[in-house]
Amino acid sequence: MSVDQSKNAEDLKTFMKDLIASTDISYEQSQNAYKKWVNVETDHYDRLHRSPEYNAPRNLMNKLTELIPIPGEAKVLDIGAGSGICGELLLNAGFKKADALEPLQEFVTALEKTGFYAKVHHQFIGGGTRINADNETYDVITSSGAFCPGHIPVDALYEILRVLKPGGYFLNAMRLEYLTTADLYADKLVPLTKRLEDQGKWTRVAWDKYPNHFMDFDGILMCWKKACA
Numbered sequence: 001m002s003v004d005q006s007k008n009a010e011d012l013k014t015f016m017k018d019l020i021a022s023t024d025i026s027y028e029q030s031q032n033a034y035k036k037w038v039n040v041e042t043d044h045y046d047r048l049h050r051s052p053e054y055n056a057p058r059n060l061m062n063k064l065t066e067l068i069p070i071p072g073e074a075k076v077l078d079i080g081a082g083s084g085i086c087g088e089l090l091l092n093a094g095f096k097k098a099d100a101l102e103p104l105q106e107f108v109t110a111l112e113k114t115g116f117y118a119k120v121h122h123q124f125i126g127g128g129t130r131i132n133a134d135n136e137t138y139d140v141i142t143s144s145g146a147f148c149p150g151h152i153p154v155d156a157l158y159e160i161l162r163v164l165k166p167g168g169y170f171l172n173a174m175r176l177e178y179l180t181t182a183d184l185y186a187d188k189l190v191p192l193t194k195r196l197e198d199q200g201k202w203t204r205v206a207w208d209k210y211p212n213h214f215m216d217f218d219g220i221l222m223c224w225k226k227a228c229a
């Protein structure tokens with residue numbers, strides 16, 4: 001790595017740390033932040049998120065392969081797919097029918113080139129948006145690092161439930177403290193997940209805390225199973 005590249009990599013790390021430390025940023029601000037780094041330094045963004053400093057995708061995949069050791073024909077939707085790190089892990093684990101959902105055009109273009117996903121939906125989820133998928137399409141929905149400030153609103157859970165098949169799993173790996181500090185989630189995300197449990201829409205399979213979700217921040221791997229019809 002040249003001196004310039006190494007400085008850029010350090011700048012990106014600081015920038016990401018600052019970005020995710022802002023618990024009240026808007027969707028537009030967070031998307032503009034990604035745009036800057038994807039346009040200027042796609043490579044550094046991808047490399048940082050593949051480094052041992054970012055452990056959300058690996059934790060999520062460990063749980064998924066425990067739940068579904070033989071992927072077979074399982075259909076997966078990876079929401080907030082970013083640069084495709086989960087897509088690559090999914091493919092390596094034998095999930096050949098994974099689709100991605102990602103709102104940022106720059107990431108969508110990059111994702112389409114990787115070939116990790118069968119289909120890439122250029123869309124966001126939440127805020128009342130209906131995503132381009134029929135009811136009960138997916139066996140698994142994954143979200144790695146996409147429940148962040150200025151990212152996926154909590155009403156996305158209704159859309160996730162709509163497109164999950166009965167008995168399907170939703171796995172969400174997110175930074176633990178956002179449950180209580182992020183404007184989007186504090187007093188909203190956990191209560192809604194519990195309401196959905198009380199209504200019999202899904203059951204909780206796991207809430208596992210893990211270290212170093214991103215850098216020195218703890219993460220939580222949350223998993224639910226949609227009720228069988």
Ligand SMILES: C[S@@+](CC[C@H](N)C(=O)[O-])C[C@H]1O[C@@H](n2cnc3c(N)ncnc32)[C@H](O)[C@@H]1O
Binds near residue numbers: 103123
């Ligand atoms: C921190 S990145 C994580 C990327 C990837 N899942 C990973 O673990 O490397 C979060 C991604 O979520 C996307 N995102 C933000 N808001 C979203 C929304 N409402 N619906 C879907 N994706 C969203 C961002 O554009 C970004 O690509």
